[in-house]
Amino acid sequence: MRIVLAEDSTLLREGLVRLLTEEGHEVAAAVATADDVVDAVARHRPDVVVTDVRMPPTHTDDGLRAALEIRRRWPGTGVLVLSQYVEKRYATRLLADRPEGVGYVLKDRVAQVDDFLDALDRVAEGATALDPEVVRQVLAGADRTDPLARLTPRERDVLHHMAQGHTNATIAGRLHVSQSAVEKHINTIFDKLELSRAGGYSRRVLAVLRYLGV
Structure with a gap:
């Protein structure tokens, strides 16, 4: 699948690019800010966007707001949001409008590669993927x-x-x-x-x- 990745940590971003590429996916863009991820989606029209919650410019919920904008403008694009902690309000905002094709996963789950890739596949297929710890x-x-x-x-x-x-x-x-x-x-x-x-x-x-x- 074609993926746009947004993560401001260079180490994690590069690690995810390598992981996804090795799994046969195309990483169309890997960016570090919420503004850039929206622009990248407009340019590349990916199957799935993987984005952090807390990103520049404010390091609060910029990534989440970008995810919500992407779902509004490109409803066929799956969105998998990564978060450092369980924050119920973020998961709720993502699911409130249209829960299909959306996921909310803790960053620790990335280290469990099979679980992370499974969540990514489910989001791409239009299903909902919530982190087990949130549940x-x-x-x-x-x-x-x-x-x-x-x-x-x-x-x-x-x-x-x-x-x-x-x-x-x-x-x-x-x-x-x-x-x-x-x-x-x-x-x-x-x-x-x-x-x-x-x-x-x-x-x-x-x-x-x-x-x-x-």
Whole structure:
């Protein structure tokens, strides 16, 4: 796939370029500022943009705002955002408008190459890819009045993997259960989160948005 990369750390940026190139991807541009990444997307029209959150010029949320602008101007472009820490508000802003083709991954995940590349592939395919630590912290914070608190430990495991963008077949393999068992757990999750009237794949997205509080 064709990728535009935005990361102000020279070491990490060059490391990502090498990794992605070795995996057979085309890195059309590798830039260091939020302004440059928007310009690069306009010029190269990549399949996916990989961008840091905190970047020049202000080193606050410039990369996130660039990601939101890219999704608005080029809705067919996947966006994978890298963050140093779990910041729920950033993940929420990314998913609030249109959760398809977007990912939020901690920078530590880059060192786990297979997980990082898997998230990249899922975003390119139009799925949602959330870092497991984001999912874990949100689920752990559910209180007794939260519908998430109604879920059994196994249902939480299934939702944990759903939120990362995995298919039913992949979830079944990871949890060592049958695919039909996963489907039953997912239907129960939809019921407990009061999503039973929503149709099709959108219920998976709505489940993710529900626990993120979008």
